[in-house]
Amino acid sequence: MEIDGFLGRLITADHTDYDAARAVWNGVIDRRPRLIARCSGSADVVAALRFAHDHELEIAVRGGGHNVAGTAVCDDGIVIDLSAMRAVRVDSAGRTAWVQGGALWSDVDHETQAHGLATTGGIVSHTGVAGLTLGGGLGWLMRKYGLAVDNLRAAEVVTAEGSIVRASTDEHPDLFWALRGGGGNFGVVTSFQFALHSLGPDVVAGPVFWAAEDTAEVLRFYRDFVAEAPDELGSVVRLGTVPPWPDIPDHLHWRPAIAVAFCYAGAVDDGERAVRSLRRFGTPLADVVAPTPYVAHQSAIDDTVPHGRHYYWKSTNLARLSDDAIDVIAEHAYTAGSPLSYAAMFHLGGAVARVPHDATAYTGRDVPHNIVIEGVWLPDQAAGLAAAETAWARQFLQALEPHRAAGVYINFLDADDDSRIRESYGDHTYRRLAEVKSKYDPDNTFHHNKNIHPT
Ligand SMILES: Cc1cc2nc3c(=O)[nH]c(=O)nc-3n(C[C@H](O)[C@H](O)[C@H](O)COP(=O)(O)OP(=O)(O)OC[C@H]3O[C@@H](n4cnc5c(N)ncnc54)[C@H](O)[C@@H]3O)c2cc1C
Structure with missing residues (x-):
């Protein structure tokens, strides 16, 4: 197969690396495009698009291939693959x-x-x-x-x-x-x-772990702690198990635990002061917060979410972390069947909340926290765990219903969440997006995504 004016690589089912080229981060996704057009620049993208139009092919666009819903790859059509354009x-x-x-x-x-x-x-x-x-x-x-x-x-x-x-x-x-x-x-x-x-090179960063039994107390302390935190302090709560990292004692590996992970975007001394009271709260199982090169911190949890495992996500924005919401989280977080499943809760606010709501299409700027519930299992466990982890994630989300804030982060929606796209933006922003869509893509050429329909 050839594309006029295309200088990158064209990969079809008869190439030895076809299976690697069509795989995305979520191992559940198993789609077989007719052609993967690995572009070398913008001109290749133009040529691939023209080819797709001429041959009436479905189009998927691939960046990093991480979207849990697998929208970067389609069956039978063409993948406009930008993975060789990383400069x-x-x-x-x-x-x-x-x-x-x-x-x-x-x-x-x-x-x-x-x-x-x-x-x-x-x-x-x-x-x-x-x-x-x-x-x-x-x-x-x-x-x-x-x-x-x-x-x-x-x-x-x-x-x-x-x-x-x-x-x-x-x-x-x-x-x-x-x-x-x-x-x-x-x-x-x-x-x-x-x-x-x-920024950096060193920042104060890393997680502190407490036993799962301490979850409600830790979250109550955390809620009040982050409400007063400086903008420099970014934090994410992870509810799951202790990862088998070499700097954590072996006997703690895979133990159910709540972790609060930080990164302080400022001077190391200030960062150490900012996280002191939380590190001293209760009895941590492990504390690996330390001055760390920012680059190292950015990849510190990479190996906890490798490519190829099977993932199923559910997510929502959360209103304030009331005591009741915390109790629901503590009750559901550790009932998954797989030790790989977990939930992650981002703390927003600060500069995110100060941008006017209509300045960008992103919605949810006034939301203090969101949560993404991630059912995870290994490919060879699918028969035993896929249904159980899927049900766990759905039930956890359902239990959070009374504590939800409007909306959900579009990038955390899974393949069965398309009915939530409008909810994600709210009616006003969705309508405005649909108008822009009508102007730039009236035929909905780009629909392997969280699709906005042209008006
Ligand atoms: C392990 C993990 C950690 C994550 N952590 C975070 C996080 O910290 N913060 C956060 O905000 N999100 C996070 N996410 C969610 C992430 O934002 C989405 O998965 C996102 O879609 C990934 O982008 P990608 O380019 O890798 O995805 P892809 O699967 O390649 O693309 C997803 C969709 O984006 C569109 N797209 C991709 N590239 C282009 C392009 N060049 N031009 C136009 N459209 C394009 C296409 O519609 C495509 O279907 C995380 C996801 C995973 C799996």
Whole structure:
């Protein structure tokens, strides 16, 4: 198979690396595209799109391949695969970086930290920049520097009709607004320009673990602690088991536990002071908080969520962590059948909440916490665990119903959550997104995503 004017690699079922090329992070996903067009630049994206139109092929767009719903790959159609486009170019004087559309956060952290700079990215470094940013972009630095979308200055986009345009506050501002939260609905982003900030190289970071039995007390203390926390303090609560890390004693490995993990986006001394009272709370099982190179912290939990395991997610925004909500969380968090399953709760606020609600398409800026419940099992356990972990995640979400805040983070929706897309944005933002969709992609060319229907 050939595509006119295409310089990258075309991978079809007869290639030896076809199975690797069609695999995404979630091992549940098993789709067989007719063609994977691994692009080398924007011109290849244009050529691949034209080919797809000419041959009436379904189109999926792949950045980092991490989306749990597996939208980066489709059956029978073409995957416009940006995984070979990972360059990052830092302008240290201007404090910005151009990042290609297939880059991972590890690429961004590596290049920006060489200049003592950073921007808000995801908390797992093998996640793609593109999908994460287009949905909003939560990370350790968000309370200080805003979401990934709040740091986005411009994007180069190949539109559905094959034009290469630049979107920013000055050029195609409607498109720029929609890209900042509206997902992959509006075109293929071939590069992103981010604002950068001074950070590191060392930051105070890492998790503290307490026994699962202490969950309710820890969460009550945590709720009050983060309500007063400075913007520099990013934190995520993880409810699951202790990972088998070498710096944690063997006898604690896989024990059910609550962890509060931090990253302080400021001076090490200030960071140590900021986390002191929480580290002293109760009787921690293990405390691995320490001054750590920011780059190392960004990849510290990578091995807890490897590619190829089977994952099933449920998520919601949470209103304040009332005592009742905490009791529900403590009651459900450790009843999964698999020791790999867990829930993660992000603390938002700070700079995220100070951006005007209609400035970007991302919604939920006034939400203090969200939770993502992750059923996880190994591929060879599917027969025994898939149904049980799926049911656990659904029941946990159901139990949280009275404690939910409006909306859900679009990037945490799984394949069976499409009915929640409108809820995710709310009616007003959804309608505005649909108008932009009608202008830039009236035929819904890009629909293997969290789809916004043209009006
Ligand atoms: C282990 C793990 C950790 C995570 N941690 C965080 C976190 O800390 N913060 C957070 O906010 N989210 C997090 N997420 C969720 C993450 O934001 C989404 O999974 C996101 O979709 C990943 O982006 P990707 O490029 O890797 O995905 P892909 O699966 O490649 O893409 C997802 C969708 O994005 C669109 N897309 C991808 N690339 C492009 C492009 N170049 N142009 C246009 N559209 C494109 C397409 O519609 C595609 O279907 C995490 C996910 C995982 C699996």
